[in-house]
Amino acid sequence: MSTDSSLSIHINSQSRLFPTTHCRTKALQGTETTQHTIPLSILDATVANFAATAGVWIYDPPSCTSDHGHTAMSAACLKQSLQETLNAYPHWAGQLEWTRPQRPHQHHGVNDHTQRHGRVQVTCGSPSDPGVEFVEAYCDNMAVKDLVPSGEDRAGKCKVWDVSSMRARELFPSTVMALRGDAGAPGMKVQITTFADAGIAIAIMFAHPLADAQAMSHFMHDWAAVNAAMVANAQIPALSPVFDPSLLDLAAAGDIDSPSPDAEIVNAAQELPVHRFDWWASEKGCPDGWDEATKIPEEFAGSEDARSEGKPMPWSQWNIDAPVGNYLVHFTGKEITRIWKTACATVAEEDKSSAAGLPSRHDAILAHMWILINRARDSKSSSTTSSSSTTTTSGVDLIHLDLTLGVRSRVSPKLSERFVGSPIFLAHYSLPLEAARSSPLGKIALGIRGTTALFTTPSVAALLHEKAHQVSAQRYWDGFCGRHHVIVTSWAHLNVYQVDFVGDGRNVPRYVLPLMPDVDGCLQLMEARPNGLDQEDGVQGGLNAEVKDRKEKRHWTDNGVDVKLQMEAEALQRLLNDPLLRKYA
Template identity: 30%
Template sequence: MKRKQNVRTVSNYQSELTEAVHCRTNTTTPVLDVRVHPASKAAPHTGPIPLVCVPAVSMPNAAGLVFYDAEGAAALDDLDALQRSLAAVLSAYPQLAGRLRLTQPGDEGRPYTKRYKRTWMSYGQADDPGMRFTVVDDARSLAEILPSPLEGHSGIYQLEAVYDLSLGPELSKPIDAPGRGDGGDGATAGVKITRFTDGAALCFASSHALFDAGALGTFLHDWTAVHAEIAAGKTPTLPSRPFDTDALDALAAGDLDADAADPALVETEAALDVFRYDSWARDPTGKDNPPAPLDAALVPPAEVDALDAAAGRPRGTPPPWHTASGAKPLTYGLEFSADDVRRIHKTTLAGSDSFVSPQDAFAAHIFRLIARARQHSPETQLDFEVACDDRRRFDPPLPETAPGCFNVCLGFNVRAGDVLAPTGGVVAAQRVRSAIEGVTSERLAAWLHRRAHDLDPTREWIVFPGNTTVCSTNWARSALYDADFGAGRPCYVHNLVHGFGGYLVIARKAVPRGEQGSKWFEPGVFVALWLEEEAMGRLIADPELRG
């Protein structure tokens, strides 16, 4: 597919974005909006979601968006066939057609599953909402949506058009969000197909409590496999994807129903490199506290205030409110070749006295670039965070295909001066490696124990979106890249999310047809980065951008 060259400069980016948002409101025509239910109805089920998924309840929906060129999009024309195969694969994922709710008086279950703000799921019921399946036609071409080159900067792209939340299905809001009674009609998962003039986009989204990025890719891979078998006239072979709360919660250590957490397990859990910003904590000097509206809201809820008082109202580290910024970040894509990644890794290894992986070195390289671009003073403490898939780190290990949310966002502080020094890439890479190797089955079991005893599962924040924070997630190994409905793989893959300044997604360059390469960074890497405007300008001009 030959792509139109939509070139934008940094200076005219914001004005063109405003115009584009205004003009795109009338480009779509509704085609279909239905609910799809499992072909084989599951036995009625009502019960708690696994502890490992509870922290994700308040997060925005997980959403994977794949684009197909005109040839690949032809496989999405038969909407009846897509619905049949979707219904078939939902038989292996009945929770995606069900509901999520907060625990209610009268729920039958163990005490820890009925504590404040615990989430329950139900499916196999007569009133299941089903999975939302939406199709629209869009008068735009793919060239108007996909990343477009930034003038004067080779391998740099502007991405705002592709991060359009209207490309995703409308679903229920997180269960504790204000005004949850929205147009999602209770649906916790959905598919939206947008048919452009020369291609198509397919977005699969789910409540983050049910799916993380890895599970998104597995589901789409399972769907395309079932779709291919049905298209070939075969009876589809359904995958085994159990989502068993009892089995997953059995991985937790200690007594989950006790009145308080085990102090020894709390100490074990504290060894994990994870930020635990306490939203109930306040700066005793009064200089670094939340603004007035939040100050009144971020307090112990009435339902648990007595328990908090009985425990002596212990408080942790307050969020660094002074780093918060209301400035809207730019969203750019940074392209790196496989040779760039190899060179960055080789340089990092040469300066390190311990093992670091290519992924450690590459994430550290981006961290350092952002620190340079933000021009931090040497004594500034920086928050670096890396999302880590922990499926294989439990005892016993879980399959990589397990549905649910198993991401733990690892975090650690680094002094800016240490990262800005010539050896800063090595320092950051070693800290990334140390954090990952610190995720042991013993600490994860203790982490689950703490989740069972949280007074409020939304109290602690593992990420604070301030101007000293960099948060990285890696989609390069996602099965989304293999989502072939019969006419080719996607030509572009990304997660549909509104990031904050300092948030980045490391992705793999998509190859619709032909060889992709065996390494996660082959044939190349594409980094989606959100960053403050002035810092972004400095970053893309950095002579060390590609190592």
């Protein structure tokens, strides 16, 4: 690995792309437009202020002896196939914007939930559509092998890797995105960076209401399939994303278009473990630069809705100026199995028959990491009580694992796995500090499983009703950062290492990076790259086995799990040096 982490990136071209069927494309200029506006879902609106959904797929130089691989991974070919793929996702080239609601203080007279304050919509099919920002770039001072360790090295000699050395944000276009900039700002942007050794980085970013990680992953698979077909002069595959935000809203309980919420349904929703920190009640102690979010909009001045304050943000628990580390920790398939078996073995006898069932591997690895995080954080400062912290009835501060949960399979009728948008929300599992750092692994893993099990179809329907009737979609934040919180997001089951733009089964990404904000308390986990080092129960977890039979039923952890952790730098170093980290190696 190079000790010089700076990237010398030169922009070759910068443009806006549109689907080939769009009226802005050269062949269709002058044709009749079909502009239409689609309100996005309840949950899409709640994530409007979240950090963008973003990832980088990094590929080694094409190894094909023919020109096939080089053509497939060229910026020109990727650009052409991207436009073709956008035909199935035309709204991503449209304008993501705020709705123009009726006067907000008249909220309880608005009978269309999509037109309340803070709701978002997409207008597309017009010559004024902003398109997708597309940048072609070249890095002349770095080879891919010097940018990112190989999958084998990450699983072997460097099971811990400082991700910040990669300087990933330099691989994305700098253009301001929709909802953050002026009219005409794009909701999606892509940068193709070719490195000195002909390796490629494909960086993609969405305004969060347009796509969560699952929607982004499905799009990457679609784009790769279209690219491979075009290079092979084969028929372009039929793509089947589902973009109909109303399907999610229809799953809400009660009448979400009524002037007022149903008190019984709201009470049921508020029994669920969801934080509901109120931005409008959080001006005191708010860090500089963030205070705009705490101001009650002028339209609400004097309204009853604005006067009802909720729970303030616990600012004293989060030092936003503290340096944040960013490390990737790899666990082998065998380690994951041992962690899971230990979790199951340490579940108390009286809990083994719980309705939630025994912990999964996913629960177990989260429990293991959360224990490590709580051990690493300064216990003296963590136990300092503040007026805004969440406490038990006995006054003991609680520590929170804020879990990002998807709703595609939690609503009725279920949404397609290919449902496009951000159908996610945050829940929390909480314990007193001492219990969160020293309880048996099985107790914490079962607690995580029990928390997620609370979000049944009726519970989620009630939660959607509550959120639909909130006076402003971004008023509440259901997570937080700092020493009492960890926000968890999972990319499990997304098959991100099977995004093959060449189509030969061997164009496996060297590394897939989920781009997360540099904040104290952000944990992301995903399946690791197939390599020749991880084996579980006699099954070779290597690349050749993966290519040989992709239909073989395997567990998502068989190739190991990568955990990317961002937290206060000193605490993170303590975690990395904790013997418990590798107890199950």
